[in-house]
Amino acid sequence: LIRGSCERRKNQKMEQQSEEQQDTSPEAMMAKAESLKKEGNAFFKKKEYAEALKRYVRIFLYINHLNVSDDLKQMVGNRAPETGSVKSEDVVKLQVVVNQNCALCKLNLGDYAYSETFCNKALTRDPKAMKAIMIRGRARLRL
Numbered sequence: 657l658i659r660g661s662c663e664r665r666k667n668q669k670m671e672q673q674s675e676e677q678q679d680t681s682p683e684a685m686m687a688k689a690e691s692l693k694k695e696g697n698a699f700f701k702k703k704e705y706a707e708a709l710k711r712y713v714r715i716f717l718y719i720n721h722l723n724v725s726d727d728l729k730q731m732v733g734n735r736a737p738e739t740g741s742v743k744s745e746d747v748v749k750l751q752v753v754v755n756q757n758c759a760l761c762k763l764n765l766g767d768y769a770y771s772e773t774f775c776n777k778a779l780t781r782d783p784k785a786m787k788a789i790m791i792r793g794r795a796r797l798r799l
Contacts, residue, residue: 682742689718709761715754722747752782759791771795
């Protein structure tokens with residue numbers, strides 16, 4: 657019984673890895689990030705915060721390299737990661753939203769320090785992110 661369960665998990669992990677390796681275009685990365693966000697939102701609505709958090713955190717693997725500043729592009733030239741048709745503003749917006757969602761999950765799980773950390777990351781990207789400011793305040797009250 658245990659062996660079968662382990663093999664099933666191993667097969668699922670291998671399928672997931674091969675699925676993730678199929679298309680590495682910036683557009684595919686954003687699509688995968690949006691898909692993970694939807695999955696995370698579904699878990700969040702069911703109050704399964706730990707599962708939601710797992711989905712949200714994986715998003716950063718897909719999008720963080722897509723936000724390359726113009727200054728950096730000029731410095732590294734053709735070695736800068738290709739961003740295709742993905743706009744930098746869209747990446748930043750998703751980074752802010754996902755950090756806020758992670759913060760809310762951590763807040764609901766009682767991990768107030770990490771909740772504040774995720775809020776600070778969101779506010780680094782968008783200092784006017786009201787949701788991050790509110791969540792950070794709630795976390796600080798509970799610290």
